[in-house]
Amino acid sequence: MINELSVNSLFDLEKTIAKDIFDGINLPFKVLPLISDFIIKLGNSLDKEIFEKRGENIWVAKTAKIAPTAYLNGPLIIDEGAEIRHCAFIRGSAIIGKGAVIGNSTEVKNAIIFDKAQVPHYNYVGDSILGYMAHMGAGAVTSNLKSDKSLVTVSVGKEKVETGLKKFGAILGNYADVGCNSVLCPGTMLGQSCRVYPLSMVRGFVPSKHIYKNKNDIVEIK
Numbered sequence: 001m002i003n004e005l006s007v008n009s010l011f012d013l014e015k016t017i018a019k020d021i022f023d024g025i026n027l028p029f030k031v032l033p034l035i036s037d038f039i040i041k042l043g044n045s046l047d048k049e050i051f052e053k054r055g056e057n058i059w060v061a062k063t064a065k066i067a068p069t070a071y072l073n074g075p076l077i078i079d080e081g082a083e084i085r086h087c088a089f090i091r092g093s094a095i096i097g098k099g100a101v102i103g104n105s106t107e108v109k110n111a112i113i114f115d116k117a118q119v120p121h122y123n124y125v126g127d128s129i130l131g132y133m134a135h136m137g138a139g140a141v142t143s144n145l146k147s148d149k150s151l152v153t154v155s156v157g158k159e160k161v162e163t164g165l166k167k168f169g170a171i172l173g174n175y176a177d178v179g180c181n182s183v184l185c186p187g188t189m190l191g192q193s194c195r196v197y198p199l200s201m202v203r204g205f206v207p208s209k210h211i212y213k214n215k216n217d218i219v220e221i222k
Helices: 028-043
Strands: 051-055 058-061 076-078 089-096 101-104 107-113 118-121 124-130 152-156 159-165 170-172 188-190 210-214 217-220
Touching: 028 076, 028 089, 028 107, 028 124, 028 159
Parallel strands: 058 076, 076 089, 089 107, 101 118, 107 124, 124 170, 170 188
Antiparallel strands: 051 058, 152 159, 210 217
16 A cells, blocks of 8 residues: 555646656655755746746746735746635745646645646645645645644554654645545545545545545545
8 A cells, every 4th residue: 555655656747847856756745845946946947938937936927817915935836827816825835737726815835736736715735745636625724733743654554654754734646635624634645536525634545536534434436
């Protein structure tokens, strides 16, 4: 089951401008400390016909839709066709993919949002990665710091995978869908096409193509 945590098991790397950050990396949470420096390097190489620089280490595609009330802080890349809605708060170290949606009052920091992923209503996404077309329902949030401030581990069955990270929210594989007002505890990882019931508190790894109803009721999608 550990193999299901790998970059290739969770993502289609052709669906993000951040593809190269995953070079030589098997477990995706390993890239979280690299995001800020990667953005600065990539941003300075972007095509000026497609992207414009809007502040220190902030690159925004000319076709992106940015609400006048949105707050953008660098390092930041917003790719083509993305939509940043009213009162969105992007704190920095974020890569927002093509056609992705960062919605009303949603906060994002130190995160990679793949193409067409959506966090459209009152979400918090910190120290996290959302795969292609992943979706978080209204009010769903990532919790990226344990209450005792210890290093985050990922629970996979009876095993615990050490991450070496103090801050690590969640990783959602392609097409994962999180129900409204759910909380993804530190170190949560959802496989491709997972579904999480509304009002859930999720911890650890949920395999691809499973529905999370509660910690004792995780069923395969037939």
